[in-house]
Amino acid sequence: MSFTQEIRKEIDVVWKASVEHPFVEGIGNGTLPLENFRFYVMQDSYYLSHFAKVQSLGGAKAKDLETTNNMNKHAQGTYEAELALHRTFAKQLDISELDLKEFKPAPTAYAYTSHLYQAAYQGHLGDIIASILPCYWIYYDVGENLKDKTPNQPIFEEWISAYGSDWFRTLVEEQITRLDQIAETVTAQERDRMKHHFFTSVQYEYMFWDMAYKLEKWPVDTL
Numbered sequence: 494m495s496f497t498q499e500i501r502k503e504i505d506v507v508w509k510a511s512v513e514h515p516f517v518e519g520i521g522n523g524t525l526p527l528e529n530f531r532f533y534v535m536q537d538s539y540y541l542s543h544f545a546k547v548q549s550l551g552g553a554k555a556k557d558l559e560t561t562n563n564m565n566k567h568a569q570g571t572y573e574a575e576l577a578l579h580r581t582f583a584k585q586l587d588i589s590e591l592d593l594k595e596f597k598p599a600p601t602a603y604a605y606t607s608h609l610y611q612a613a614y615q616g617h618l619g620d621i622i623a624s625i626l627p628c629y630w631i632y633y634d635v636g637e638n639l640k641d642k643t644p645n646q647p648i649f650e651e652w653i654s655a656y657g658s659d660w661f662r663t664l665v666e667e668q669i670t671r672l673d674q675i676a677e678t679v680t681a682q683e684r685d686r687m688k689h690h691f692f693t694s695v696q697y698e699y700m701f702w703d704m705a706y707k708l709e710k711w712p713v714d715t716l
Contacts, residue, residue: 496676523644
């Protein structure tokens, strides 16, 4: 069993809870209120803007130029594909420039991005891949599970199409392979650390859906 197969199996309970979260099911059957999806889009745009930077940090920490190039391609893809999709959603959901200017990340979105930076700055490329891989992999699983659904809501159908595509599957498989290759070259202590980053991100993926489902706010509002 490869390193990624092993850690994926070990966190299976949380993984399935994430893929089957009511927020995800609501997208698939079209029952999710657009208010919640609007909230998610704004939080996810924030998350992806930092996710792309962490991908680029992975390129900077790579030991060979080919990997540096590939990681930067991933960062470019995040900008061009996913954030472009969010800009389309912003128009459809009437997210204004003022909304974006006044945006504040919810606690989970802020904590998740902080976790990615911690893994990136304190670790090596393997730590970075381990921390960002659940985002790739879980979204692909969600896309696969929902691709035959008919939510009768164009914005949900467009979202499902993006993450159930062959293009996205290729990105996921590339990062899985990369993490397995790195795991073969590092110490047992480093593998344990990479596993910890992976597990933490899987938990945050579940929490991210939950954040949007509950329209999460900070416990004490500020004026």
